[in-house]
């Protein structure tokens with residue numbers, strides 16, 4: 001049974017730990033890629049995720065897709081455990097667009113076959129219908145019909161990324177997990193794809209998880225934004241709150257590092273220092289404290305608790 | 321200042337089933353010591369293939385020709401395989417668009433970093449390891465020593481990208497070709513890596529050929545900008561000229577596609593350039609942008625040379641000065 005305000009996808013208290021080898025004969029140590037993460041994805045919304053490179057965004061995406069088992073915590077689809085569902089059923093409803101189109105496209109298959117694969121796997125339609133659908137979707141992502149017989153290595157980076165997008169969208173899934181879907185594209189193709197994603201959202205009531213390093217794109221598209229740092233969510237709010245009134249010092253640092261296309265402005269100083277976090281040996285207290293310009297004594301020893309301020313949720317001692 | 325790279329009329333042809341593909345159609349450019357040239361442009365316009373041409377790393381079936389293609393005064397097209405080996409990764413290093421093309425999945429990143437330096441320079445494993453750790457920390461990877469024993473698939477996309485950047489810097493190259501070096505990184509790390517590149521550039525007068533779709537990066541890094549469309553440069557100039565007085569209709573279209581917070585309403589449709597790039601198969605005549613250009617006229621069917629517009633500012637467009645001035649004014653408004 002589903003209820004209209006049950007999230008379509010939900011992560012509850014997810015932890016993911018990787019065991020990392022420390023070199024020959026030195027044993028392994030745990031790397032906490034996700035440390036107690038809860039996320040709800042509501043029907044028809046665009047949830048943007050931004051954050052430090054390596055903070056666990058792709059890991060989170062893989063767990064949502066059922067492609068990776070969490071170490072602990074539960075994943076719910078329409079309020080029911082993902083565990084009871086077959087991977088094939090999940091993939092019919094939830095489709096990924098991955099970060100690295102190079103490794104996600106089979107180099108020995110032609111583009112036409114790559115894009116139609118989901119239809120064949122799910123036994124939808126006949127070959128004639130496959131061809132019609134492939135051509136239709138190619139057109140939507142701005143690729144000419146002539147690429148159908150190409151192999152992935154005959155295409156540019158951005159062309160490959162559009163193939164990955166076409167493959168994900170041909171199934172008309174309900175939920176699309178986008179991991180950096182447009183970073184390989186020039187801005188004119190990017191805006192074409194983003195417009196397409198938004199049109200499909202309105203037409204088919206699609207739900208998106210949208211992971212991106214491009215803050216202006218996230219600001220433009222997202223209904224809600226999550227900022228992650230080292231395996232935790234440090235701030236969560238609607239885009240107008242995040243972008244107009246960032247609360248968490250890391251969010252502030254992120255926004256301060258955005259490069260607008262203004263020549264002569266140079267590259268801003270991030271004011272973050274070079275003490276990058278080590279996920280194998282994370283800092284005590286607030287995980288951001290060694291780099292935080294506003295850190296206080298308490299930040300070194302105690303982990304901050306989640307605070308709700310107006311429409312923002314923040315994990316930072318400044319607001320306690 | 322000395323030119324590190326001099327290229328005249330670079331062309332790449334690739335035979336494909338439908339005929340002869342012409343992805344790079346006569347590029348002329350130079351890069352001076354300590355200078356940054358940024359190439360931006362349509363996806364599929366030939367940016368990566370041009371970069372591969374400089375390294376002579378094109379697919380075997382590709383035919384490459386140029387009236388001149390020199391690296392530090394030496395003809396790249398005439399280099400022997402061993403001279404090329406010696407140049408690549410050493411004097412001229414590349415950061416690839418897709419990090420997995422540069423990384424071998426079956427070796428640890430430590431092995432791979434040490435190997436690049438030892439292949440070209442007479443240093444001990446210990447010295448090479450120290451340099452690897454130093455550079456990994458510079459690109460923002462902590463506990464670098466413990467990362468050395470990891471395999472590429474155990475790293476996040478951005479970590480892999482930073483390993484590749486460190487690898488390209490191992491030998492202290494004279495020219496670094498960076499194809500989308502920071503798109504996989506968050507903006508704080510991006511800023512830090514760009515600072516690092518600028519630092520190395522100042523210290524060692526390293527030249528940079530930077531290919532990126534990120535117009536913010538271009539604006540902040542470029543000494544000169546080349547805008548590429550369908551295998552040709554359609555506009556070249558300083559960052560100031562190209563961003564503040566774009567003259568070519570393609571450049572203007574491109575600049576209008578960026579969502580600008582505060583200007584573009586949230587959730588509204590973004591500006592885009594209608595239409596798609598022409599096929600690059602077979603002979604082409606005329607301006608390649610004409611089918612998508614709002615200002616195209618009959619003259620656009622003739623071949624268009626890259627012409628001087630002002631000082632260092634060049635454009636490939638038939639429109640006369642008055643027409644271009646007025647559309648340029650419209651574009652910035």
Ligand SMILES: Nc1ncnc2c1ncn2[C@@H]1O[C@H](COP(=O)(O)OP(=O)(O)OP(=O)(O)O)[C@@H](O)[C@H]1O
Nearest residue numbers: 018033053054055056057058059474475476477478
């Ligand atoms: N298979 C794996 N084995 C070991 N460690 C892993 C594995 N996959 C990911 N990690 C580690 O988990 C952390 C989170 O990785 P993840 O790919 O989720 O980051 P991300 O937020 O997507 O980063 P990016 O923005 O760089 O893509 C990183 O420290 C990464 O090295």
Ligand SMILES: Nc1ncnc2c1ncn2[C@@H]1O[C@H](COP(=O)(O)OP(=O)(O)OP(=O)(O)O)[C@@H](O)[C@H]1O
Nearest residue numbers: 154155156157158159343363364365366367368369
């Ligand atoms: N090995 C190949 N065989 C056939 N065509 C190729 C091959 N490699 C590239 N191409 C084609 O050549 C053109 C230029 O490719 P290139 O990779 O240089 O583009 P790009 O400007 O780097 O694009 P992007 O911004 O998407 O990375 C593209 O249309 C591509 O499809």
Ligand code: SF4
Nearest residue numbers: 286289292299316317
């Ligand atoms: S809790 Fe302290 S260290 Fe952490 S972000 Fe807030 S002020 Fe900075």
Ligand SMILES: [Mg+2]
Nearest residue numbers: 058099476477
């Ligand atoms: Mg990732």
Ligand SMILES: [Mg+2]
Nearest residue numbers: 156157368417
């Ligand atoms: Mg490319």
